[in-house]
Amino acid sequence: CTMRIGKSVHGPDSLPIWCSRFSLESGVGMRKLNVVRKERNKPDWVYNIGIAVQQGKGRYKDTNIVNFAPRFEIDNQSSHKLAIAQRHIAMEEITGSLETYLTALPGGKMPFHFPRLDFDQLLCVRMINRPECMWSGGFLIDRVSSFHVNMRDKLGNSNLLKVEIVLEGPTFHIIFVDAEEFPPPFRIDNHSEVPVYYNQSGLSKPYQKAAIKPKCSVPYTWDEPIEEPLMTLYVQGGSKVTYNLDKLEEGEQLCYENFIYLEATSTFGSGSDDMYSDLVLEVVQDHNIVFRKKAIGNRSQLWRMTGTGMLEHEGSGVPRDPRKSSSGNSLVLDTNVIAPQPGKCAPLTLRKPDGRRTSTQKWEFTKDGRLCCASGILCVQALGGILQEGAIAISGPGPSKPGNVIGNHMLISRQKLRPGSGCLSVHVLMDGPIRVLEIADIQNEYRKPIVKEDSGWQIYEEKSIRSKENESASQERTILQLSMSLKGGLGISLINRLPEELVYITLSNITMDYISDPEKTNVDISVANIQVDNQLLDAQRPVMLFVSRGSKKEVPDNTPALHIVAHKIPNTKWNAEIYKHLIISMKKMKIDIEERLLWKLVQFAGFGQDDVSDESLDETDYDTKQAIAAVTSIKAKRYYFGTLKINMNRAILSMCTSKLSPELRAIRTTITTGILASFEDAKVELDPFVRHHPFETSAFLTREFIQHYTGELKSQAAKLLGSVDFLGNPLGLFNDVAEGISGLIKDGNLGGLVKNVTHGVSNTAAKVTGTLSNNIGVLNFDNSHNEQREQIKSYGATSRGGQLMAGIWGFGYGIVGGIASIPKQTFRGAQEEGIGGAITGAAAGFAGAIPKIATGVLDLASGAANAIKDTSQSKYCPAKVRETRCCHGPGGLLPSYSKRQADQQRLLYKLAKKKVNDIFIAMEQLRSGRDDGCLALITNHQVYFLRPGSASEDNIIFQAPYSKLKHCHTVQSKNRHYIELVLSNKERSIQVLCDKQYVAQRASQQINYARNLYDEQLHTVMESTDPLFSD
DSSP: OOOOOOTTTTOOTEEEOOOOOOOOOEEEEEEEEEESSSSTTTOOEEEEEEEEEOOOOGGGOEEEEEEEEEEEEEOOOOOOOEEEEEEEHHTTOSSSSGGGSSEETTTTTTOOSSOOOTTTOOOEEEEEEEETBOOOOBOOSSSOOEEEEEEEEOOOOOOEEEEEEEETTTEEEEEEGGGGGSOOEEEEEEOSSSOOEEOOOOOOOGGGEEETTEEEEEOOOOOSSOOOOOEEEOTTBBEEEEEETSSSSSOOOOEEEOOOEEEEOOEEEOSSOTSSSSEEEEEEEOOOOOEEETTTGGGGGOOEEESSEEEEEEEEEEOOOOOSSSOOOEEEESSOOOSTTOOOOOOEEEEEEOGGGHHHHOOOOTTTTTEEEETTEEEEGGGOOOTTTTTTTTEEEESSSTOOOOOOOOOOOEEEEESSSSSEEEEEETTTTTTEEEEETTOSSSOOOOOOOTTTTTOSSSSOOHHHHHHHHHHTTTEEEEEESSOOOOEEEEEOOSEEEEEEEEEEEEEEEEEEEEEEEEEEEEEEEEEEEOOOOSSSSSEEEEEEOOOTTTTTOOOOOOOEEEEEEEEEESSSEEEEEEEEEEOEEEEEEEHHHHHHHHHHHHTTOOTTTTOOOHHHHHHHHHHHHHHHHHSSSSEEEEEEEEEEEEEEEEEEEEOOHHHHHHHHHHHHHOOOOEEEEEEEEOOOOOSSSSSSEHHHHHHHHHHHHHHHHTTHHHHHTTBBBGOOOHHHHHHHHHHHHHHHHHHHOOHHHHHHHHHHHHHHHHHHHHHHHHHGGGGOHHHHHHHHHHHHHHHHHHHTHEEEEEEEHHHHHHHHHHHTHHHHHHHHHHHHHHHHHHHHHHHHHHHHHHHHHHHHHHHHHHHHHHHHHHSSSSOOOOOOOOOOOOOOOOOOOOOOHHHHHHHHHHHHHHHHTTOOOOOOOEEEEEEOSSTTTTTEEEEEEEEEEEEEEOOOOGOOOOOOOOEEEEEEEEETTTTTEEEEEEEESTTEEEEEEEESSSHHHHHHHHHHHHHHHHHHHHHHOOOOGGGGGGO
């Protein structure tokens, strides 16, 4: 099929072009529809149209419905009025006309098509209602993702907006949401004493650079989402370093020159602005040094104290990288005399560092507030004792006697150009779901509280200095601690809507430790043993999952079967759950899956079920469902995990195929197009599911988990293929032989070798013959014969030591069936279709005679091989915890579990020849006694009157179907109590003797109740799924 844009869309000056063909089979695709302009040198109009072909449901199940939808749809769920444009338009800043961009109002939706496909397919957005808001960087919209965009104003302030791109059908929904509803992706914390400038690396526009003040925190996201995630930091007058925010590590230190002023202490703090205030030492012409008024940015006033005690002058040399040591060409503070003379003054000057002049080139700030040279006899002061602008700085004697008052002209101290040590550490770390770029001074031992613009977000594990008030308040906080131990464990029963019990999960010896306080919640759960029983009445594998036992040579594993550890952190602002870690570990498990139970569990989980009510062909339904699905996904709760680990790395898998009902076959067809194969004891090694720092919805994480283990199982395909039955389980044979040889070499165990080889060979023979028997059995054209064979095989699989007996019975049944095939099929055909049916039946009987005999022989061989296998090597398999519960109670309600009813239900199943049509209602003992005893087994179709003993047809006294039963009541004669069954034929009734009157009354009441249920079901009009009877 093909399509094009209508000719009336762009008028007569355009020519729509047909697109390339697309398939009408189920699937999703996209086509570009071009409209050629007749004007020269004009680009084509191009429309991206999504195509979704899906099979109808209900009455339209045979119809393929084709939906056309825009490839991209803008959905503005934010509170801002947004402008939407392709990147080349935003870069040119052509915003004077509304034709250059689209306007998305709050709550509005609109389709979007890129105006020019010859430019980058990138989308830009800006907030129209924010003054001077610039365009965001360009971002891709043709893939599912979740991120923030940054729109700066001309001053460099950030405006964040959350973007969710969701694919529903053929349409990408670009959903804009207020950033306040979600935590920011990044945060920059400046714990230092100086402002730090930051920008995304490679960006040059002035408004894309900003500064973060000391002791402040700002949220951040990338200005250009498609560029590399690199952040450049620098301090004014310091180094510039680039950091990768994708790596959680400590980066290179950020350094800046922390120069000092040599100030006249007494001139600061007066607040006046005259020639006597704020005086510092300044180097003037010819390296002379005078007192001048402090001027910010004047390099002639800046000094640096070296590690050897010298005072280097910054202005006398070229600026250098603060991370590198001095080049040796710098000048230091010195006197202009050859050697200091006691009691005499000398002007200060600059000289090159000289080891011979340490007495005048090394300086020390004394405790009494002076700047003295190394000799200690001279200090820096103003000439003549007058501190004023332009005064000459000299080196002269200090106070004549210790303890004398020091003059103001001698008080010289240091004042830092910038606070801090001059060296900043930079870390990239996680704070919940927020990636934090943390800047701190290396001399700060503790992290001090900072001002946060996103104050609603919780800061976890912050090492702040607590005050006494905070400590006393923390002592009064409420702490909940709970320890629980369930030695008997916990049982969970899964029951479907029929109702029918599917599995019974037993969790034994459960211990739980729970600690909760205002800052965190810790949970530690251990389950010593896990067992999942297959509760289907006709189950071939009674236990579906249990903990595998190791060999005798292995060290005993005392770890719990299931261990869950979680550390949760409270969160009240965001629609999210925050976990520092969640770790789930399981021991080695043995999993025996029966195909019929597998699809019943899939059906129980809600997969593969047709929505019969979804039969509308309203054209608005498709768009509505897409919009609802898109909005629901963005509003869903999100989960953050610092570490999420699910470890179930070892398992032994077995699969047993079985005959499926049409309903289960339909579910299998919906889930997979293939057919499952039987295999046994495939030992697989699975890598754990590990995710670090995910912040996603539960649906996304579940999908990730399924995809991970699906991929792991595919990687173990060789082991699974080597264990399939139709190949004879060659991998099992190899493992048995290898284990036997290993035991012979290490321990000299010859008997072990014989047992292992016998087990491997017999297992292979049983698998091959069983597979051949099943495949040949399809050729006998007799469904009733195959059903009887399955019943015989299931008896052998569920009974101890029954494999050989099942093989013998199968052999006899095959021989008899082959001999009687022609007359039996001929008679059946004549009975159903007359002479033509007799001829067809005779042909089918003749064709099926040989396959029936062959399957009998193969069944005998398979049964014998299985018996040898079971006797040569025993396998550990625990018994079922309990029998299948009876799910049908009075009034259709689910009764509580009763072991007595479960055993009676099993008795009914055996009496009904393992058919599950009859539903157990009740069982009453009418008469006691070994020889004269009588039981009434009441079902939904009939009543069985039985002798005490085993569940065999010989113990059935008689059966009373409800179709022939009119009424049941009690009768008393000669002090003896009976229940009388009145059949449809009025002339006939049956009386059954009971021990007591109340026994007769209770049995009669139960039988009448069951018969009424039968009548109600018989006269109930069932809803038809045939489309001919639909409205």
